Amino acid sequence: MPEGAVHIGSGKVRELYALGDDGLLLVASDRISTFDVILPTEIPDKGRVLTGLSAFWFSRTRELVPNHLVALRDDGRSLECRRLEMLPIECVVRGYLSGSGWKDYLRTGSVCGQALPPGLRESDRLPEPIFTPATKAQSGHDENIDAAAAARLVGPELYARVEQVALSLYAFAAAHARSRGILLADTKFEFGLDADGTLTLGDEVLTPDSSRFWEAAAYEPGGPQASYDKQFARDYCEGLGWDKTAPGPELPDDVVAGTRARYVEAFELLTGLSFGEYIADPRVVLR
Ligand code: Q0Z
Numbered sequence: 006m007p008e009g010a011v012h013i014g015s016g017k018v019r020e021l022y023a024l025g026d027d028g029l030l031l032v033a034s035d036r037i038s039t040f041d042v043i044l045p046t047e048i049p050d051k052g053r054v055l056t057g058l059s060a061f062w063f064s065r066t067r068e069l070v071p072n073h074l075v076a077l078r079d080d081g082r083s084l085e086c087r088r089l090e091m092l093p094i095e096c097v098v099r100g101y102l103s104g105s106g107w108k109d110y111l112r113t114g115s116v117c118g119q120a121l122p123p124g125l126r127e128s129d130r131l132p133e134p135i136f137t138p139a140t141k142a143q144s145g146h147d148e149n150i151d152a153a154a155a156a157r158l159v160g161p162e163l164y165a166r167v168e169q170v171a172l173s174l175y176a177f178a179a180a181h182a183r184s185r186g187i188l189l190a191d192t193k194f195e196f197g198l199d200a201d202g203t204l205t206l207g208d209e210v211l212t213p214d215s216s217r218f219w220e221a222a223a224y225e226p227g228g229p230q231a232s233y234d235k236q237f238a239r240d241y242c243e244g245l246g247w248d249k250t251a252p253g254p255e256l257p258d259d260v261v262a263g264t265r266a267r268y269v270e271a272f273e274l275l276t277g278l279s280f281g282e283y284i285a286d287p288r289v290v291l292r
Contacts, residue, residue: 089197
């Protein structure tokens with residue numbers, strides 16, 4: 006437990022600590038989930054990769070919107086943040102049709118009340134990126150909601166601003182990722198208000214756990230795409246005939262090594278830095 010920090014929450018793969026009255030410490034573990042189940046085997050350095058990517062994007066997007074990042078710790082897996090009053094919606098942006106967006110489109114022809122052209126296939130690129138808010142479920146899965154429902158939850162003015170900022174963040178990150186051979190299919194942002202009431206980007210941003218990253222060279226719409234980072238682990242688990250209920254299976258060493266290599270590769274492609282440089286001095290991602 007980090008010194009002087011009081012544990013206040015656990016996510017599936019992260020821990021949250023209070024730092025004084027208005028600070029938080031977000032610590033990313035090496036745990037991995039597949040099919041929504043935490044596996045008993047860790048992926049070494051996964052938490053460092055995700056923390057380094059998050060810090061990289063916070064640093065690169067601070068001109069677009071202020072964020073909660075205060076400091077990146079020497080361990081490379083802990084972010085000191087400002088405590089925000091979080092908005093009660095998940096701010097998802099989709100550039101491609103996948104996951105719950107694809108499911109909703111098959112059923113209704115729309116995603117979050119936004120009609121899409123007929124005849125789209127799974128994983129197709131959308132005519133333009135769309136903002137698809139969701140409620141924060143206490144447990145289980147977030148539920149997609151339409152713009153009117155989201156605007157009722159946060160107020161119409163804040164809703165309009167959050168949509169515009171989320172779309173700008175996606176456009177910036179998707180262009181950057183595309184230039185490095187990675188498609189950013191979709192991503193989830195969480196925003197809050199700081200002590201002055203300023204809209205502020207919080208939580209983790211543009212990591213493989215909050216986004217779908219696809220390898221551009223392997224992109225083939227018309228079906229599901231391989232996950233950039235988790236596909237080895239998923240394929241292994243599927244091959245076992247596991248029923249996808251807890252507890253999940255242990256991963257063998259070669260699957261752990263292959264999965265770790267994919268996380269490190271995503272980090273190196275997106276940041277343009279070697280992962281070794283990051284371990285030696287995490288602050289290199291802040292430029
Ligand atoms: C983020 C979460 C985690 C469990 C609360 N800056 C902030 N201000 C207020 N609240 C949060 C943040 Cl980031 C906040 N979460 C998600 C993160 C473990 C849950 F590391 N919950």
